[in-house]
Amino acid sequence: MTEEPLRSVSTDDGHDVTIRRLSEDDREALLAFGADLPKDDWLYLDVELQTPTTVSWLVNAVDARNWRQFVAVDGELIVGYANVRQLPGWKRHVGDIALVVRDGYRRHGVGRALASVIVESATEMGLKKLIVEVVKEQIGGQVIFKRFGFQQEGILAGHAVDYLGNHRDLVLLSFQLAEDTSS
Numbered sequence: 420m421t422e423e424p425l426r427s428v429s430t431d432d433g434h435d436v437t438i439r440r441l442s443e444d445d446r447e448a449l450l451a452f453g454a455d456l457p458k459d460d461w462l463y464l465d466v467e468l469q470t471p472t473t474v475s476w477l478v479n480a481v482d483a484r485n486w487r488q489f490v491a492v493d494g495e496l497i498v499g500y501a502n503v504r505q506l507p508g509w510k511r512h513v514g515d516i517a518l519v520v521r522d523g524y525r526r527h528g529v530g531r532a533l534a535s536v537i538v539e540s541a542t543e544m545g546l547k548k549l550i551v552e553v554v555k556e557q558i559g560g561q562v563i564f565k566r567f568g569f570q571q572e573g574i575l576a577g578h579a580v581d582y583l584g585n586h587r588d589l590v591l592l593s594f595q596l597a598e599d600t601s602s
């Protein structure tokens with residue numbers, strides 16, 4: 420099934436990138452995207468896109484009520500992936516974000532376009548607050564979300580363990596989508 424294009428980004432080096440929802444036909448392309456991520460990126464990701472079972476799980480969840488998943492594509496090639504997932508229970512008004520762009524397509528606005536689609540769809544889902552956890556060293560992710568108005572809520576010290584076994588600090592950024600009157 421072909422998903423409707425939501426945004427277009429023309430890169431300075433002549434690529435036309437389209438943002439659309441992830442489709443159940445994207446399994447192989449998403450696997451290839453995960454496999455091509457440089458190992459250093461694994462330091463910064465809590466979505467294991469390099470693991471076939473995780474990729475199958477993501478693709479099988481394209482219609483899940485509590486998730487929205489998006490890809491940036493250049494033709495058949497996936498060059499970016501983002502999701503917003505509604506948290507369960509007493510955090511059900513909160514959405515958690517993941518975002519990654521293919522090395523070689525960075526610094527052309529693809530991350531910003533994916534982030535804007537995420538914020539838009541979170542509003543449609545009725546979420547009131549968004550959070551994103553970014554490894555402290557990942558300046559790009561922090562800059563993108565702060566430009567949307569996200570603010571730092573705190574640092575989770577040594578909260579992530581990377582593939583080398585090193586503990587890393589996570590910066591917790593958040594954004595209020597609408598006035599929360601539930602408390």
Ligand SMILES: CC(C)(COP(=O)(O)OP(=O)(O)OC[C@H]1O[C@@H](n2cnc3c(N)ncnc32)[C@H](O)[C@@H]1OP(=O)(O)O)[C@@H](O)C(=O)NCCC(=O)NCCS
Pocket residue numbers: 460463464516517518519520521524525526527528529530531532551552553554557558559560561562563
């Ligand atoms: C973070 C990430 C998604 C950014 O994607 P991108 O497509 O390069 O982002 P954009 O081109 O839209 O950048 C938007 C702005 O963010 C800032 N930015 C992006 N990467 C940056 C970096 N490495 N250092 C400093 N600022 C950066 C810039 O201000 C940029 O605008 P500019 O290029 O006009 O100056 C990408 O670097 C990535 O996949 N990193 C690994 C995964 C990750 O850390 N995800 C974030 C947490 S979920």
